[in-house]
Structures are given as structure tokens and as C-alpha cells.
Amino acid sequence: MTTQPVALVTGASSGIGKAAALALVDRGFRVVGTSRIASRVTAPAGTTFFDLDVSRDDSVHALVGQVITRFGRIDVLVNNAGIGAAGAVEEMSVEQHQRVLDVNVLGVIRMSKAVLPVMRAQGGGRIINVSSLLGLVPQPFMAAYVASKHAVEGFSESLDHEVREHGVRVVLVEPAYTSTAFDSNAMVADHPQPVYAPRRVVFDEVLGEAMKDGDAPTVVAKTIVAAATDPKPRLRYTAGARAGRVSTLRRIAPARLFDGQIRKLNRMAG
Numbered sequence: 001m002t003t004q005p006v007a008l009v010t011g012a013s014s015g016i017g018k019a020a021a022l023a024l025v026d027r028g029f030r031v032v033g034t035s036r037i038a039s040r041v042t043a044p045a046g047t048t049f050f051d052l053d054v055s056r057d058d059s060v061h062a063l064v065g066q067v068i069t070r071f072g073r074i075d076v077l078v079n080n081a082g083i084g085a086a087g088a089v090e091e092m093s094v095e096q097h098q099r100v101l102d103v104n105v106l107g108v109i110r111m112s113k114a115v116l117p118v119m120r121a122q123g124g125g126r127i128i129n130v131s132s133l134l135g136l137v138p139q140p141f142m143a144a145y146v147a148s149k150h151a152v153e154g155f156s157e158s159l160d161h162e163v164r165e166h167g168v169r170v171v172l173v174e175p176a177y178t179s180t181a182f183d184s185n186a187m188v189a190d191h192p193q194p195v196y197a198p199r200r201v202v203f204d205e206v207l208g209e210a211m212k213d214g215d216a217p218t219v220v221a222k223t224i225v226a227a228a229t230d231p232k233p234r235l236r237y238t239a240g241a242r243a244g245r246v247s248t249l250r251r252i253a254p255a256r257l258f259d260g261q262i263r264k265l266n267r268m269a270g
């Protein structure tokens with residue numbers, strides 16, 4: 001049991017989740033991080049790691065039970081665990097699309113459902129869902145991932161209205177491309193087709209450059225801390241200057257102009 005506020009960060013073994021866990025410790029949180037294989041993680045000071053696979057109901061329930069038994073509360077849940085997927089829609093099986101949605105969308109839903117009774121009983125709490133700029137804009141050759149993050153956006157905004165009167169807020173953090181192992185951990189299409197091969201080479205180049213020039217995970221971690229501690233939370237927090245610019249453009253640019261820009265950025269004609 002602890003009197004410190006407790007933050008639970010899913011997928012804290014690497015990348016954005018790891019940086020967020022460290023930043024939350026610095027802000028005075030007792031942090032519970034998760035990994036599918038927690039025994040492989042060297043837990044930094046101020047953190048405790050437990051196993052979690054967000055695609056399994058039993059794993060989600062076991063985790064929340066462990067956190068409550070050990071610490072007695074969950075003040076902040078950061079739904080960060082996620083996977084990428086690269087390939088044309090025709091090149092990825094339905095099973096691959098299901099897997100992306102199971103981890104990125106149903107994982108967020110499972111975790112939210114498991115912590116909400118705890119947060120309501122406490123009289124408050126905050127759920128921070130790590131979305132993406134790709135929750136706001138399209139990206140060819142990443143349609144499954146884009147669909148998952150658009151779903152997280154709509155889910156979060158709707159849930160926030162349901163639980164606000166119970167003292168719980170649901171907010172979104174929207175990073176731009178961030179330099180992590182996300183790209184190399186991404187699922188590769190299981191049915192590659194020659195017709196898409198030349199375009200996929202270009203896509204790989206574009207994505208590789210974007211990831212190389214991406215924000216540091218600490219940029220997103222800082223935004224997650226702001227979302228966790230803001231006395232008057234906003235629904236959306238873009239992480240870093242680039243994410244802010246794209247989000248604004250998405251809202252104000254005429255649709256035709258925006259469509260043209262997406263094609264230009266992806267080196268597609270017409």
C-alpha cells in the first residue's frame with residue numbers, strides 16, 4: 001500500500017512507455033510498468049514491473065488485481081502498449097488486421113474496463129490513451145494501424161463523457177513520429193504482392209526518414225506527464241511541435257489541399 005499517487009503504464013519496457021515511466025517517477029508517482037515478459041526488464045528506481053498482454057482478458061484482470069493488492073490504488077492509467085503494421089491492405093491477412101485492432105483498440109478497451117471500477121470507487125482517476133497523429137490523418141500502407149488509432153480517438157472522446165461525472169477523465173496524447181523501436185517491432189504483411197512492391201519501397205524510405213527525424217521519446221513522456229497532472233485536463237494533447245502543426249492543419253486546411261499534401265509526402269502522383 002502507498003500514499004503516493006500510482007501510475008500504471010502499459011508497454012513500459014521500451015520507447016515511449018519507458019520514457020513516460022521515468023518521467024512519472026520524477027513527478028512523484030509510484031509507477032507500475034508492464035511488459036509481456038516483465039522478468040526481462042530491469043525496473044528503474046521507483047518502478048515495479050508486472051506481466052501484461054493487453055490482448056488477453058485473463059492477463060489484464062490478473063494485472064489490475066496485482067496492482068490493487070500491492071499498492072491499493074490506481075490514479076493514472078497510461079494505455080501506451082501498441083503495435084505497428086506496414087503493408088498494403090491487400091497484402092495483409094484479415095488475421096493481421098484483427099491482431100492490430102486486438103492490441104491497439106481492444107487492449108485499450110480491456111484495460112479501461114478493468115480500471116474504471118477502481119477509479120470510480122476511489123472517486124477519481126485519469127486514463128491517458130496514447131493515440132497518434134495517425135489517429136487524425138491517413139497514411140497509405142498503414143491502414144490497419146491508422147484504423148486502430150482513429151478508433152482509439154473516438155472511443156476515448158465518448159468514454160470521457162460517460163465517466164466525467166464519476167471523477168474520471170479520459171484524455172488523448174497524440175505523438176508524431178518518435179524515434180523508438182516501433183518501426184522494427186511492426187508487423188510485416190504476410191501476403192506481399194508484386195503489384196505493390198515498388199510503392200512499398202518508397203513507403204519504407206519515407207517511413208524510415210520520418211522515424212530517423214522523429215521526436216525523442218522524452219518529448220512524448222513530457223506530454224504524458226502534463227496530461228496526468230493538469231488540474232483542468234484537455235481532451236487532446238499533441239506531443240511536440242510537429243504534432244501540433246499537423247493537428248492544426250488537419251482542422252483548418254481544405255480537404256483537397258490536405259489530400260494533395262498526403263500524396264506529395266508519400267511521393268504519390270496525382
Ligand SMILES: NC(=O)c1ccc[n+]([C@@H]2O[C@H](COP(=O)([O-])OP(=O)(O)OC[C@H]3O[C@@H](n4cnc5c(N)ncnc54)[C@H](OP(=O)(O)O)[C@@H]3O)[C@@H](O)[C@H]2O)c1
Pocket residue numbers: 010011012013014015016017034035036037052053054055079080081082083084103130131132133174175176177178179180181182183185214
Ligand atoms: N514511435 C512512434 O513513431 C509513435 C508515434 C505515435 C504513436 N506511437 C504509439 O506509442 C506507443 C508506444 O510505441 P513505441 O514507439 O514506444 O514502440 P515500442 O518501443 O515498440 O513499444 C511498444 C510497447 O508495447 C508493448 N506491447 C506490444 N504488444 C503488447 C501486448 N500485446 N500486450 C502488452 N504490451 C505490448 C511492448 O512491450 P513488451 O514487448 O515488453 O511486451 C513495448 O513496451 C504505441 O501505442 C504506438 O502506437 C508511436
